[in-house]
Amino acid sequence: MRILIISDIHANLTALNTVLEAADNFDATWCLGDLIGYGPDPNECIERIRSLPGLTCIMGNHDAATLNHIDTTNFNPEARAAILWTQNQLTESNAQFLSSLPEKIEINEVTLAHGSPRHPVWEYLLDNRTASHNFDYFNTDYCLVGHTHLPVLYTLADGNFPARLTIPEANTDLTLKPRAIINPGSVGQPRDRDPRAAYAIFDTDQAVWEYRRVAYDVNDVQKRMLAAGLPERHIARLSAGW
C-alpha cells in the first residue's frame, strides 16, 4: 500500500492542494493532526481532508484547543488569536468531525500520534533523549508523529540507546528499519527554514519512506491571512519556513 502521510496542515488550503496534486498516486491517507490553526482556510481544509481516500486522522493540539478540549491560555498570544478566529469560522459539522478524532491510533501495525506516543497531544520530540524514551510507549515497529513541523527520523536499532537522529534530505527515499519514530514535516507551516510544503508517501510493502517537498504559492495564502486579520508574524514566517 502507498499511504499519503500529511501533518500540520494548519488551515493552509493552497499548500494542501499543491501536496495532493503532487502526491497523486496513493491508496490511503494518514493525517497526523493540526488540520487547523494559523491559516485562513479551516473549513476548506477539513472538508478536503475528509474527502481523501482511506482516511485515518488523529487530533492535534490546535484541533483540541479549537474545540476547547484544552486550555488556550497555554498557547502564545498569536497562536491563541488564531485559535479564537478559527473557533468563529468552524461549521458545526467540521467541529463534530474534529471531536471524533482519536489522540493516538494503531493502524497496519503502525502507531500514529500527533506529538509523541507518550503524550500524544502535547509532547514535542525535539531531541534524541526525549525521542529515545518514547520508544517505550508504543509496541509497533514504527510510530509517526507531527507537531514540531520538522522532518526527522529517530531510529533505535536492536534496543541501542539513545536513538539515532537523521534529518533526511528533501526528495529522497529512505528504507526504514525497525524501530523508528518518523516525522513527515508540516504541509502548511514548515519550520525548518525551507518554505516548501512537506509530506511523505509511506510504501508499507517495501518499508520505504518517500520524503517530499513541494513549492506552493505562499503569497496566495498570505493574502487570505491578511484579509482575515490573522496575526502578522504567522503570515511573515510562511515566506521563510520557520
Ligand code: ZN
Ligand atoms: Zn502544528
